[in-house]
Amino acid sequence: MAADFRSDTVTRPSAAMRAAILEAEVGDDVLDGDPTVRLLEEEAAAWLGKDRALFVPSGTMANQVALGAWTSPGDEIICQRWAHVTTFEGGAAGFLHGVQSMTLGGRDGRMSPEEVEESMRPDFIHCPRTALVCLEQTHNVAGGVVIPMAEVEAISAVARGRGVPVHLDGARLANAVVASGIPAPDWTAHADSVSLCLSKGLGAPVGSVVAGDGDFIERAMRVRKRLGGWMRQAGLLAAAARVALAQNVGRLALDHALAREVAERLGKIEGLSSDPARVDTNIVMVTVEREGLTAAAVADGLGQHGVQVMAMGPQVLRFVTHLDLGADDVQRLETAAVAVMG
Numbered sequence: 001m002a003a004d005f006r007s008d009t010v011t012r013p014s015a016a017m018r019a020a021i022l023e024a025e026v027g028d029d030v031l032d033g034d035p036t037v038r039l040l041e042e043e044a045a046a047w048l049g050k051d052r053a054l055f056v057p058s059g060t061m062a063n064q065v066a067l068g069a070w071t072s073p074g075d076e077i078i079c080q081r082w083a084h085v086t087t088f089e090g091g092a093a094g095f096l097h098g099v100q101s102m103t104l105g106g107r108d109g110r111m112s113p114e115e116v117e118e119s120m121r122p123d124f125i126h127c128p129r130t131a132l133v134c135l136e137q138t139h140n141v142a143g144g145v146v147i148p149m150a151e152v153e154a155i156s157a158v159a160r161g162r163g164v165p166v167h168l169d170g171a172r173l174a175n176a177v178v179a180s181g182i183p184a185p186d187w188t189a190h191a192d193s194v195s196l197c198l199s200k201g202l203g204a205p206v207g208s209v210v211a212g213d214g215d216f217i218e219r220a221m222r223v224r225k226r227l228g229g230w231m232r233q234a235g236l237l238a239a240a241a242r243v244a245l246a247q248n249v250g251r252l253a254l255d256h257a258l259a260r261e262v263a264e265r266l267g268k269i270e271g272l273s274s275d276p277a278r279v280d281t282n283i284v285m286v287t288v289e290r291e292g293l294t295a296a297a298v299a300d301g302l303g304q305h306g307v308q309v310m311a312m313g314p315q316v317l318r319f320v321t322h323l324d325l326g327a328d329d330v331q332r333l334e335t336a337a338v339a340v341m342g
């Protein structure tokens with residue numbers, strides 16, 4: 001089998017997850033409620049420090065449910081320039097909810113509280129209403145970086161000071177929790193809604209949650225229904241997701257250590273550059289610096305040596321570590337990269 005560094009979404013469910021699926025008690029979640037979904041929602045809400053959570057099929061739907069719950073057509077959201085919600089969700093904010101995005105900052109995933117403040121629309125009939133500020137933790141395109149707490153606090157304070165709610169795209173919040181040692185509720189205290197993916201580093205086959213207070217969840221349930229995301233005997237999926245949340249948070253530290261190892265080893269190969277000091281979590285960005293050689297060509301070459309990776313830009317490769325990768329795979333990657341870079 002290839003060593004697959006493309007994403008932390010490629011993991012296969014563990015034996016414990018498969019056993020939990022077989023044993024799961026289920027019901028029609030739409031008609032009477034599914035008991036296993038209910039348990040997952042309660043456990044996820046408690047982990048996130050929010051009143052309630054809803055189970056949805058994907059991280060994209062979790063974010064879009066939140067956008068639908070907070071906005072009306074014609075509104076504007078403020079988010080980071082490379083945020084998943086505006087970059088990789090197929091234009092859903094505009095298509096589904098009729099909102100436009102004001103995007104701030106650069107490739108480092110950051111936006112300053114001052115920029116956010118400056119971008120808030122005045123209450124003026126010519127302007128859209130600023131309806132939501134979105135944060136992303138960890139930031140994917142920036143390379144899995146943990147946005148510092150001081151910045152999260154300051155941006156949230158600016159938004160809330162203007163009566164604007166904050167949504168936290170916490171697809172990989174568990175990675176930020178482990179890397180920073182700051183518990184999830186301390187991060188989510190600065191957000192009015194939060195999404196969390198169980199199917200990324202935590203290893204569940206399918207599913208995310210979106211969490212918030214009771215009023216938010218009442219609105220979110222309607223949006224989830226509208227998007228077709230309210231599933232029937234979804235306890236089968238929730239059962240695996242419960243195992244993911246119960247068993248796989250602490251071990252993310254292993255993925256982070258492995259990612260630093262990837263950065264160290266690849267950074268030493270002539271023509272590639274990566275900085276282990278910039279690896280906060282499980283994502284490593286590697287720049288191809290040899291003239292005439294593209295990231296796509298290097299990815300192809302690695303593929304021929306049984307190592308899969310994604311090009312994230314003309315010169316940038318993204319390596320992601322996860323449950324199904326270990327030291328042997330990093331060795332295989334290094335050997336392959338040495339061969340490809342010749």
Ligand SMILES: Cc1ncc(COP(=O)(O)O)c(C=O)c1O
Nearest residue numbers: 058059060061084136140169171
């Ligand atoms: C930061 C972030 N948010 C949301 C998502 C969407 O998750 P999904 O692929 O489950 O729709 C991703 C997926 O990679 C992501 O990286």
